[in-house]
Amino acid sequence: MAKQDIPKAYEAKEYEDSLYSAWEKSGFFNPDNLSGEPFSIMMPPPNVTGVLHLGHALENTLMDSMIRYQRMRGRKALLLPGTDHAAVATQARVEKNLMEQGIANPREHYGREKLLELIRAYSEESKATILSQIKKLGTSADWSRLAYTFDEQRSRAVNEMFVRMYHDGLIYRGYRVVNWSVKGQSTCSDDELVYVDRASKLYTFKYSKELPFTIATTRPETKLGDTAIAVHPSDERYKQYVGQVFDVEFGGNQLKLHVIEDEHVDPTFGTGALGVTPAHSPIDFEMYERQKALGNDIGLIQVVGVDGLMTQVAGTAYVGKTVEEARELVVAMLREKNLLVSEEEIEQSVGTSDRFGDIVEAIPMTQWFVAVNKEIPGRGKTLKELMKEAVAVGHNGDRDQKVEITPERFENSYYQWIDNLRDWCISRQIWWGHRIPVWYKGAEVFCGEHPPEVQGWTQDADTLDTWFSSGTWTFSTLGWPDTDTDFETFHPTSWMQMGYEILFFWMARMILMSTYALDQIPFKQVYIHGMLRDKNGQKFSKSLGNGIDPLDVIEAYSADALRYSLVTGVTPGNDSRFYEEKVEAAQRLVNKLWNISRFILTSVETIEHGKAFKELTPTTLADRWILSRLVRLEEEVSEHMQTADFSQASEKLREFTWNDFADWYLEASKSQRSDESTKTSTDAILVYVLEHLLTYWHPIMPFVTEQIWSYFVDEELLMAHAWPVMRMIDLDLDAEKEMVQLQALIGAIRTIRSENNVAPKQKVNVVIIGGVVLNEDEERSKFIKALAGVNDLNSADVLGDTINVASTVVGSMQVCVSLEGLVDKEAEQVKLSKQYEETLVYIKSLEGKLANETFVSKAPEHVVAGMKQNLADAQKKALTINEQLTSMGL
């Protein structure tokens, strides 16, 4: 490798696209080309109309780091990508665009079929955009399995789910007060409301002078539809009136006001009497239903229509007016008739539609609902109970079917949400979405995936809440309801990540559908990430104009720097700040790694890739030290990657890369390489450590590592390279008993394999550093020869089926034996002296504690024993260092 071949600085732009297509072409994104235990992640599908934002970048980094790690660990790894038709969001977007083009009412203007065509065209067009942007991040998803929530296969799953729930009586059509967005002309679920605080007025008034009740309201106009006055059952003030019906004239209307008792009335609030408007308040509607169940029909008067205007029954003075206008009129009327007792400025939180932004109206309508509190036939449980159980104790109480949430604390809010959950309104009046699979013919109703064959049936006009289809995502993507091998192989999925803001929307629904329809949990582990904020801790938002385009970041720095800066220094579930300086620092690290590699690859010519271990004869203290650090690094990084602690993994990697390897060993290597006696082994260690370092970095920084890899490995891609597991083992080696030692080694390796769940084809590297003292040259060479011989033996002969010796990818055992020897280097002496001092301080502190009689008498035995052991170790260490220093002439 000639030096001029590797540029001084890493220019990501020049490599990233071609690296990505090389990965794609290799086929390793597709688990069909991989073997091993399945490991699956279903990508949370971005909205078709979405543009890539930092949230996507974060999520893709998390998923891709995990899937790359698992792939390298020998798993049959599937990251399945997809997009979401995002019913309301998409239709709202297209309608908005059309309105901006001057079409005031797109639905009326185009009609259902034509508008759907326009939306379809728009989403197909923008779908491609977000997918290509995701590739820029390096996401190693299996594009051959690309799914779309609105494609044929997924629609089948949605219909199947609906039909099953319908026939189980869990989906029903009912007349109830629902959240209605006038602007969107559709219902929305309770979860789709965004509560906004705003200044409002609380009016206290009397329906009439004669009535013994004073009522408070923030919505006087709805009082035109009151049918009752509710009081608390224990409220003595009103006891005498309960059961009576008062006829009053109110705003030109004749109201029949039933005085009823209800536990839900707070006797301490206001006058303790509540005006009941069944048609325009979910709470009041419930009271209405409770009364009905008691045989008392108090009636229901709808005074606000779906157009947001007052209805005919609101009375001639109000019909056709907006609610605001009607409010003014009613208040004026109250004033005029001297019925207004007081007006008070209050802060009120009102529910607004998360997609359309308008304040939702509570309106009674016939809609479709999922019954969450109804027992599932044959299961003895409700959907609520299923949802709870999967997280609390495991599905059907099976610990292996338990959804583990990280961090755990989100379990609390999940339970709380379930407790407050009411029946889920799933029908929407927008057109873009899965049409409800129900057909009508006169009074007949048919629910099925396909309409009845005979003529005359018309399908329900409504579509399904987009989260209904999202709920099937983990398995509809795998071919359900077909009994497909993909489904058998990859479900329940292994891991899922999502932001806490969609915990209820999505995670809960996935658990609901999966446990209900499949008797399986959708995923074993859920990693909850926080939200990204700007430098000042503010949310990224269009209105603030503080957005950062990930593609710009990639362009200016590199995808690797972006990825690193997104996952470093963050804790699961906590929000984190993202700003340019962070990426700059990350890019410096990327460049550092580049330059380390550049130095090694351009100065070491003699050591071939994959052959370094054969020349590995750690000679100096620095040699042994860097190798032991490498072993430790692998242990730590593996553990952190396994538990999705990418932040810690990247910190450890950075520390090793910059401090241990670049600043320390590389500097030491310069003098070691100028000495003929240590040159070869130093070169070998440089290459050996670099190879491993690139491997361990790869899941987090795939591009730069792959590019460097390509400089010295011709055929194999780093992404498909096996993750070398490294462990240090303690053996007293003796050349005379080499076969015995080999058996011991093999035993130790088997233990490492099973303890670390190493896949059969993965290699385990064992670095023996401590406890080896082979002074005689003859002994040494004999032993190394014996060990090296392992590599030439057929695995079946010696090692059984756990270790193969076919190539560098499939396992070989690498052993490096440390030998005594020190590097004559000032820096090392300084380092040693410092270590020595530190050790002395440590010894002193331990001695001090052990001298403390109170401590020794009260502390648990094992603690004291441990400290004594530590003390002995430290003393031993001090002695060793002292000897080393002495031999250096200090």
Add this chain to the structure above:
RNA sequence: GGGCGUUUAGCUCAGUUGGUUAGAGCGUCUCGUUUACACCGAGAAGGCCGGGGGUUCGAGCCCCUCAACGCCCACCA
């Protein structure tokens, strides 16, 4: 009203079950270096780990309490 989070260096944040001298990045200061890298190196300053109390031989970590900031849910007649 119920639940949860955060508070650690000038700034942004790590800190895994209580145990060695509390760490990193950025920033600041000093010195050095152009021979892998100025996207550099060596070093330094900078912390009563929000306040108070408790448990313990020992607390950033566990318990109680207070405060500030933030989030979720419910209520909002």
